[in-house]
Amino acid sequence: MEFHYPNGRKYMSQPTSTKRNEKEKIISYGKRGMTLEDDLNETNLYYLSNGIAVIHKKPTPIQIVQVDYQSRSTAVIKEAYFRQASTTDYNGVCQGKYIDFEAKETQSATSFPLRNFHEHQIKHMENVVSHKGIAFVILRFVKTDEVFLVESKDLFSFWERMETGGRKSITKDEIISCGHRIEYGLHPRIDYLKVIQHLLLL
């Protein structure tokens, strides 16, 4: 799928990040006010309620250090730390097939920085593929609110390019040419399984 990219936008060379602050959030999502995670949760709920697939986001991994059991009924975690995820965030089943993916956003308008992924997440997706699971990533360009699905095999080759001294990001043109654009829908909002079905992976 190839799309011509209307580059009439103002050039932005500012740092990218996946962790969004409130201000960015308001600017980025405007009237929608939804994050990629919200959209995917809604989509997965739609898939579940309509008998299409059972796909859930995994909880954020936390290292718990101190728990207070003093209160009568509730345990309160008093000290804990975020841990790095050892797998991808989303997985589940569709038509008996194992589905596994990671979803990331970037503020960059021109490329997707590979530092959004961790080495072990790539390794995990490689393992999934070697066990005949279906692995991919969903990438969102926040500024233009464009969403793409990139198959794991393509992600692996961009990762490999970086590992062998090449660029540390995937250019937007590369994503447009090898990825699959997902147009926003009402229900589900981000119909990524349609792409997977179209690719005859399901």
Added chain:
Amino acid sequence: MEFHYPNGRKYMSQPTSTKRNEKEKIISYGKRGMTLEDDLNETNLYYLSNGIAVIHKKPTPIQIVQVDYQSRSTAVIKEAYFRQASTTDYNGVCQGKYIDFEAKETQSATSFPLRNFHEHQIKHMENVVSHKGIAFVILRFVKTDEVFLVESKDLFSFWERMETGGRKSITKDEIISCGHRIEYGLHPRIDYLKVIQHLLLL
């Protein structure tokens, strides 16, 4: 971010810990000193390293209320609560098939209380099965250190029996008769995929 709590550690009148305290651990697991979770993590690591399957335990779901970003590099979670899991704890892929299970232990010697499971975990396993995934539970009797795999279809009928006014547990005899005993091994410790393979589900 504000601190709502004085540093509890200074005024601790009760020992705090995550889930299990040391004393319980020593009493419960005797010479082995391993929990079912430890054994399954080791087993899953064995499966992963030996190219047999990619199965991971999901992180514990936590509701984060307050995070302290004051420290230079690390965010400290200062207030959080345990949430009830909406799915099972373990899932992954083996030979392209989706694998999904829950693992539970009981101190009872004669039966396995169904309150170890939540309604939505049963519902989740029903969904998995309806999408042609493989779902089961691994049950451990702590006192005798016996481990059984019970297929989801059997669990569903015991659950159904409870829902229609029957007993709130599965008797040990029932587990022996419908379940599949898993003998401890050295590597992997709990070879549950062997049972699944034997059942021709893989």
